[in-house]
Amino acid sequence: MDGAIFRMHEDLRTPLKPRSRLQRLWENRPTPATAAWIVTLAALGGAVAWGLMTPPPKAPDVVATAEIRPVDPLPVASTGKAAEENGTETGETVTGTPATKKREESPRLKILSVPQGDEGAATGSTNSHVPDVEALPRSPEEARRQRFALLGLPADTPLVRAPVRDLTEQSPSGPLPKVARNGRKPWQAYGRPVPKDVLLSDRPKVAIVIGGLGLNSKTTQRAIRELPGVITLAFAPHAKSLQTRINMARRAGHEVLLQVPMEPWGYPEVNPGPKTLLASAGKRQTLSALHWFMGRATGYVGLVNYSGQKFLSEGPALSHVLHEVKRRGLLFLDDGSAAKSLSPELAMVIGLPPLAATVRLDVDRDPFAIQARLAELEERAARKGRAIGIGNAFPETLEALQDWLSGLQRRIDIVPLSAMPKLKGKG
Numbered sequence: 132m133d134g135a136i137f138r139m140h141e142d143l144r145t146p147l148k149p150r151s152r153l154q155r156l157w158e159n160r161p162t163p164a165t166a167a168w169i170v171t172l173a174a175l176g177g178a179v180a181w182g183l184m185t186p187p188p189k190a191p192d193v194v195a196t197a198e199i200r201p202v203d204p205l206p207v208a209s210t211g212k213a214a215e216e217n218g219t220e221t222g223e224t225v226t227g228t229p230a231t232k233k234r235e236e237s238p239r240l241k242i243l244s245v246p247q248g249d250e251g252a253a254t255g256s257t258n259s260h261v262p263d264v265e266a267l268p269r270s271p272e273e274a275r276r277q278r279f280a281l282l283g284l285p286a287d288t289p290l291v292r293a294p295v296r297d298l299t300e301q302s303p304s305g306p307l308p309k310v311a312r313n314g315r316k317p318w319q320a321y322g323r324p325v326p327k328d329v330l331l332s333d334r335p336k337v338a339i340v341i342g343g344l345g346l347n348s349k350t351t352q353r354a355i356r357e358l359p360g361v362i363t364l365a366f367a368p369h370a371k372s373l374q375t376r377i378n379m380a381r382r383a384g385h386e387v388l389l390q391v392p393m394e395p396w397g398y399p400e401v402n403p404g405p406k407t408l409l410a411s412a413g414k415r416q417t418l419s420a421l422h423w424f425m426g427r428a429t430g431y432v433g434l435v436n437y438s439g440q441k442f443l444s445e446g447p448a449l450s451h452v453l454h455e456v457k458r459r460g461l462l463f464l465d466d467g468s469a470a471k472s473l474s475p476e477l478a479m480v481i482g483l484p485p486l487a488a489t490v491r492l493d494v495d496r497d498p499f500a501i502q503a504r505l506a507e508l509e510e511r512a513a514r515k516g517r518a519i520g521i522g523n524a525f526p527e528t529l530e531a532l533q534d535w536l537s538g539l540q541r542r543i544d545i546v547p548l549s550a551m552p553k554l555k556g557k558g
Contacts, residue, residue, distance in 0.1 A: 287359065287360035287383060287384030288360075288384055289381065289382045289383075289384065290321065290323060290381040290382075290384065290385075290386065290430075291320060291321065292381075293321060293377075293378070293381065293429045293430025294306055294429035294430065295317075295320055295321075297311040297312065297313075297315070298310075298311055298315065298316075298317045298320055298321075298460070299429060302422060302426060304419075304422040304423050304425070304426035305425075305426025305427065306426060306429050307422060307425050307426055307459065308425065308429070308431075308459045308460060308461060309459055309460065310458075310459065310460040315460075316460030316461075317431075317432065317459065317460045317461060318432040318433055318460060318461050318462045318549055319460075319549070321381075321386060321387075321430050321431065321432050322386050322432045322547060322549030322550075323360060323361065323363075323384060323385070323386040323547040323549065323550075325546055325547065325550045325553070329544050329546065329550075330546075330550065330553055330554060332544060334541070334542070334543055334544045335509075335512035335513050335515075335516055335517065335518070335542075335543040335544070336512065336516065336517040336518075336543065336544050336546050336550070336551070336554055337508060337509065337512045337517070337518050337519075337520065337543050337544070337545055337546070338363065338517075338518075338519045338520070338545075338546055338547060338548045338550065338551055339362050339363065339492075339508075339519075339520045339521070339522070339532070339545065340362075340363045340364070340365055340388065340435065340464065340466075340488070340519070340520070340521045340522075340548060341354055341358065341362060341363070341364055341365065341521075341522055341523065341524050341528070341529075341532075342364075342365035342366075342367075342388075342390055342435065342437070342466075342521065342522070342523055342524070343365070343367060343390075343523040343524050344364050344365065344366045344367065344370075344376065344380075344524055345366040345367045345370025345371075345373055345376045346367050346369070346370050347524075350524045350526075351376055351379075351524070352379075353524075353529065354524045354529060355379055355380050355383050355385065356383070357529060357533060358385070358529065358532065358533075359384075359536065359545070360383055360384025360385050360547075361384075361545045361546060361547055362385065362532075362545070362547075363385065363386050363387065363388060363432075363547050363548040363549075364380050364385045364386075364387050364388070365387065365388040365389070365390050365435050366380075366387055366388070366389060366390065366428070366431075367390050367437070368389060368390060368391065368392075368424045368427045368428075369404055369405065373427050373428045374427075374428045374429070374430075377428050377429075377430050377431065378430070381430055386431075386432050386547045386548070386549055387430065387431045387432070388431055388432065388433055388434065388435045388462075388464060388548070389424065389425065389427070389428065389431045389433075389434050389435070390434075390435055390436070390437040391408065391421065391424050391434050391435070391436060391437060391439075391452075392404045392406070392407040392408065392424075392437045392438060392439070393407065393408045393436045393437065393438055393439025393441075393442035393443065394407055394408060394409045394410050394438075394439060394441045394442040395438040395439060395440045395441055395442075396440050396441050398441065401438070403437055403438040403439075404437075406420045406423055406424070407420075407438075408420055408421065408439070408442055408448070408452065409442070409448075410441050410442045410444075410445040410448045411448075412448065414451045417448060417451045417452065418451060418455060421452060421455060425459075431461075432461065432462055432548065432549050433456070433461040433462030433463055433464060433548070433549075434452075434456060434461060434462075434463050434464070435463070435464040435465075435466055435521075436464075436465060436466055436468075436469075436474075437466075438468070439468075439469060440468060440469040440470075440471075440472075443465065443469040443471075443472040443473060443474055444469060444471040444472060444473060445473075446473050446477065449473055449474060449477055450477055450481070453474070453477055453478055453481050453483055454481060456483065457481055457482060457483050462483070462484060462486060462548065462549065462552070463478065463483060463486065464486045464487070464488065464519070464521075464548065465486065465487040465488065466488050466491070466521050467487055467488035467489065467490075467491055467521065468491065472487070474487065475487050484551065484552035486519065486548070486551060486552075487519065488519045488520060488521040489508070489511055489515075489518045489519055489520070490504055490507055490508040490511060490518065490519075490520045490521075491504070491520075491521055491522070492504045492505065492508070492520050492521065492522030492528060492531075492532075493522045493523055493525055493527065493528045496525055496527045496528070497527070498527050498530065498531050501522075501527060501528055501531040501532075502531050502534070502535065504520070505520070505531065505532070505535040508520040509542070509543060512543055513543070516554075517551065517554055519548070519551065
């Protein structure tokens, strides 16, 4: 204790040392807020000084000059009295200076005039490269109708809603088609109407059937949307939502067929699917399987074989099917794949229209091969008066078919399959 008191007295007697400059500056340092203001003001001052010291940009040096001349007015095709009163002809533009008029008489621009007698052309009207806003399609369906109208194809209208009560029989297999009491047949009711002048015209008639639909949703929708309604569509019976797909096709104007799997050569290694109609089966078994297929949906005009090279060559088995097809007021189309098919001969004996495809479009899926087959179909129709082509909904087939339709120029009439029995004359 005495030692501590002694040291305290010594400290009091020790003289004070002067503080250094660094210590005084540290004790008088500004607060953080003051330092922030000083830095901000310094930055603003520096920016202002930099702006004042920067010289203004120099004007660019002139490299070249060019004279901009007035653009010639666009020539306008005109017809009618207005052109005569102004002393102009089609393709001539009235201007105010001789120099401009001389330029307009130059043959550099050739304007096509409206053909005389063209439908929709009014006297005194003018052509314009700007499309009429009112004429633009307002929906995909309207664009579809306009595209087919340019090809000379009839407008697509929804077909009669199926099923029609008088043409339907309820069964354990589902709704089956039947002939109405007044004699009206399902193929007549569910078929696509054809104008009488088309049926009576001398132009060759072609019916085209595109099959394999219903199994692939994207392919089915594309065929329904892109093909005109005069093209008949055939649906696989094993497809899911089959009735929905058929209704969609009929709303777009397509009449439809139902594909029926039949026994091919090499069965069962080559198998078209469940419940295939077998050549060795009896009448009861054959009709039971046939009714199962027919009860899957309604609204079809007839049946078309899927495979079936062996079945179509067996008279007894095939006759059971054709008799039932006739009894229920349907059509039957032979797809032409069986070289020894008896369907045309048996159909005539039974009293059915003998319908058989004369050209198979896409045995070879090469686009050039499909185009060649379409040309063959057209040539066949020109010689015989009518022809039936059948293909599948392959992308190559759909594209080739659309190209072919766009180049027809009304050389032939495209009709639905149900129009074939209504045609008279050669065939």
